[in-house]
Ligand SMILES: Nc1ncnc2c1ncn2[C@@H]1O[C@H](COP(=O)(O)OP(=O)(O)OP(=O)(O)O)[C@@H](O)[C@H]1O
């Protein structure tokens with residue numbers, strides 16, 4: 001399902017030299033696997049997730065998603081692969097500010113020419129407990145509510161693989177537990193492969209394997 005091979009990412013600093021934020025990271029996921037990435041702030045977790053989901057390009061190394069080598073693709077081709085196979089829950093939400101909650105969830109469905117986009121979007125917003133907030137704009141929603149809109153948006157297209165960056169980071173215990181149950185339900189019922197970034201070790205332990213990152217390197221890869 002996902003083959004990450006020797007992924008490295010460098011950024012050029014203002015001084016013209018290079019900062020390595022990911023250093024030769026490799027792992028492999030079969031369809032239906034559950035996987036979590038943990039590590040201190042700044043260790044490269046979000047960067048790694050972005051490379052795996054085809055949102056960003058590696059400086060070196062290769063990535064294969066659902067049998068497609070992402071490195072060979074143009075920007076548009078990668079966007080098409082993402083829309084078809086990938087769900088992504090961003091750490092900073094990335095909702096479109098001029099669209100309501102309902103319209104935000106409808107975006108990826110409409111991109112797929114889904115005729116029942118509105119009904120499906122409503123269903124998912126109800127499942128995450130936002131049935132009474134459909135017409136609210138992102139600025140009219142709390143942080144936790146925005147996060148749940150993101151989760152509804154990511155789930156609505158029934159992705160083959162779900163990447164979630166701190167999916168429960170802004171939620172209280174009760175809402176977090178509900179969202180975690182939904183994520184694992186999706187894995188059990190639809191076979192969705194899960195890749196979670198989390199600071200919550202209890203959540204990480206619910207996945208089959210845990211990758212510990214430190215300073216951009218794999219510190220440990222453990223079976224949970
Ligand atoms: N566009 C960029 N240009 C330069 N440096 C960057 C850029 N994006 C990220 N970095 C640096 O890369 C490192 C890893 O960032 P990343 O966001 O992957 O960390 P993280 O493990 O997700 O941290 P957190 O737990 O705080 O979310 C950080 O030191 C960050 O400053």
Ligand SMILES: [Mg+2]
Pocket residue numbers: 045046047091165
């Ligand atoms: Mg991060």
